[in-house]
Amino acid sequence: MGFFQPDLPVVDMAEWSKGTRSERIRPMARHWAEVGFGTPVVLHLFYVGKICLYILGGWLISLCTRGIDGFTGVGDWWSEPIVFEKVVLYTLLFEVVGLGCGFGPLNNRYFPPLGSMLYWLRPRTIRLPPWPSVVPLTKGTGRTPVDIVLYAALLVMTAVALFSDGTGPVPELDTAVGLLPVWQIAAILGLLAVIGLRDKVIFLAARGEVYATLAVTFLFAADMVVAAKLVFVVIWMGAATSKLNKHFPFVVSTMMSNSPVFRRKSLKRKFFENFPDDLRPGRLSRIFAHGGTAVEMGIPLVLFFSHGGWLTAVAAIVMVCFHLTILTAIPMGVPLEWNVFMIFGVLVLFVAHADLGLGSLQHPVPVLLLFLVIVGIVIAGNLFPHQISFLPGMRYYAGNWDTTMWCIKPSAAEKINKGIVAIASMPQAQLERFYGKDRAAIPIFMGYAFRAMNTHGRALFTLVHRAMPAGREDEYTITDGERICSTAVGWNFGDGHMHNEQLIAAMHERCHFAPGEVRVVLLDAQPIHKQTQSYRLVDAATGEFERGTVHVADMVTRQPWADDVPVHVLEGSDEP
Known part of the structure; x- marks a missing residue:
């Protein structure tokens, strides 16, 4: 290296x-x-520097609060509830402008290193509404001035909250500084909800399942800390549940x-x-995997119910080490600041406020309702992954995601370059610019290897043979759907829900692909109660032409370079 x-x-x-x-x-x-x-060492250092700047930014924003004083006196104010509120909103802003998950070369984003706000402040870029046929005023896939104003308003309103002061003493939380005004939190949540109904990508990019949910707890005033603890517990245990595979x-x-x-x-x-x-x-991987799952499943309960003392201290150290393990691995997709935030949350919620628990609740009903809603989403996300993104489903880094692989002819790539309003060029062009045309094939195939090292890669590379006409595979360039998503909508983070039939249709509407120019393999995640994964083969111009299943057992027994996973066809034939 x-x-x-x-x-x-x-x-x-x-x-x-x-x-x-x-x-x-x-x-x-x-x-x-x-x-x-x-990855060259300098690039890892770049990400380390970005983490440091993220921490410094949160530190300085906290100091922009009346009653929070002293850059070096952090020990006197770091556990103030309003500081936690501001760090949550600051991290939401950090993510939704594109500086967090999915930033830079380790997420195949070279020129420029982020999309996000560069797309979402620009008209005619693609938006993907989650329920356009159900929710009024959300149909269409083109970004309008209304969408831009809503997104800009979210940025401004979040910034306003970050520079606001507390509303006064809250004895139940032992704070004289107080909390952020409720109307600001409500305004941010309202804007994010409306934006999310117009474009699910922005809601997911804001990591709404974490930061928006925590922001909801800020509406509970004196019960905020306990409610936030419950959210953390659901995040950890939900993620652990999804890793039982x-x-x-x-x-x-x-x-x-x-x-x-x-x-x-x-x-x-x-x-x-x-x-x-x-x-x-x-064996070492299995020890890490099963040990990590046990930690993520059990230690949060210890943190929540121990209420201080040596048991809380030990549990907190274990969870900090758990997130440091992920953080120092600098994983692809780079969810780095999220892990820093989770460490901060462990210390503020479970250590500094260890004494607050269920018995401290002033109004338990809304806290219980929030808990039931997020638990219900996690359960539904594991049972019906085709319907619910792996982010709100808390299926983090479980290896069980919706994925796609796109087979694109050069003529289609040219249409995409001309027909899609985008900041970033097509993935292969970015790699050729970064590595040179002669060497670009190596990182392209390293990307294939990354996909193949995960179980679903075996199925994807088997199914691409079925997606392309026999004897004509040389006419196509195989591109991971993540990279198409990065170019087309400005953000990607391992979620096939953002590059499924909805994106295919939006791109065809703009590019008018000919039959056979773009073929896409869509592989759904595994439902927790089944041992199969469903797939669909789609022609961008003519629609779906085959669907079926693959068995998880057939994928886990094969090597990364295997492309002979048994396929069980349910509908359609090899070609339309």
Whole structure:
């Protein structure tokens, strides 16, 4: 791993290029297993610097509050409830402008390193309403001046709250500074709700399932801290529940082999069954996976019910270490500031306010209702992942996501460049600009290897053969749906709900693809009560032409370069 240069696989380009897709993925997967993506050290330091700036920003914003004084006197004010409120809203703003999850090269975003606000303040960019046929005034996929004004208003209103003072003493929370005005919180939530109904992407990018839900607890005044604790518990235990599957060990082996902390190749190889021939997760990956799931499932209950003392201290240390493990791995998708925020939340809610619990509630009914709603969404998200994004479903880093793979002809790529209002160019063009045209194939296939190291990659690369006409695969460029989403809507974070049939239709409306120009594989996540995953094959011009299922057991027993997963066709045929 070089300081300035990426550590990419060394292959004989002439010979390597002659191989099948499976044969070309094999050396990339082996390289990933002992090196990772090969990110240069300077890029990791860049992300570390971004984390530091995020912390500094929250620190300075907290000081813009009457009664919160002293840059170096943080020990006197860090646990004030209004500081927690401001950090929540500050992080929401940080995310919704595009500086958080999905920022930069580790999310395949090179030029520019963010989309988000560059798209959402621009007319005619694509928006994706969640329920256009049900919710009035949300139909259509084009961004209008109304959408831009709503988004700008959210940014302004959040900034206003960040520079506001507290409303006065709240004895139940032992604060003389007080809390943010309720009307400001209500205005932010109202704007985010309206925006989310017009464009689900912005709501997801704001990490609404975390920060909006916590903002709802701010409406409960004296019960705010206990309600926020319950939200944290649901986040942790919901995420742990979603990891009760066969996919998660593959996430661990892929993430830890890419970690800048675990640098020795000999150690990285231990995360696999038998490097280089068997790259399924090894014993060390299974220990990390099952141990982490147990921590995330059990320790939050200890934190919530222990109410101080050595037990709370130990539990807090365990959860801080849990999030530091994820943070220091600097995972693809870079949910870095979220992990910093969760550590802050552990310390403020469960340590500084350890004495507050269910017995402290002044008005338990609204707190209970909020708890039931978010738990219900988590349950529904695990039972019906096709209907609910993995973010509100709390299925974080479980390895069980909706995914897509797009097969695009050069003529279609040209139509996309001309027909889509976008800031970023198509993924292959970005990679060619960054790595050079001759070497761009290597990072492209490293991206394939990343997808293939996860279980769903085996199914996706099997299904692309069915999506493209037999004998004509060379006419297409295979592109991960994440990268298409990044270009088309300005934000992506592992959620196939943002590049499913809705985006396909929106792009076809603008680009008028010919039949066969764009073929898409859509693979749904696994419902928690089933051992199969559903798929659909869609032609952008003519619609769906095949659907069926694949079995999880067939994916987890194969190697990353496998493209022979058994397919069970339910409707349609190989070609339209």
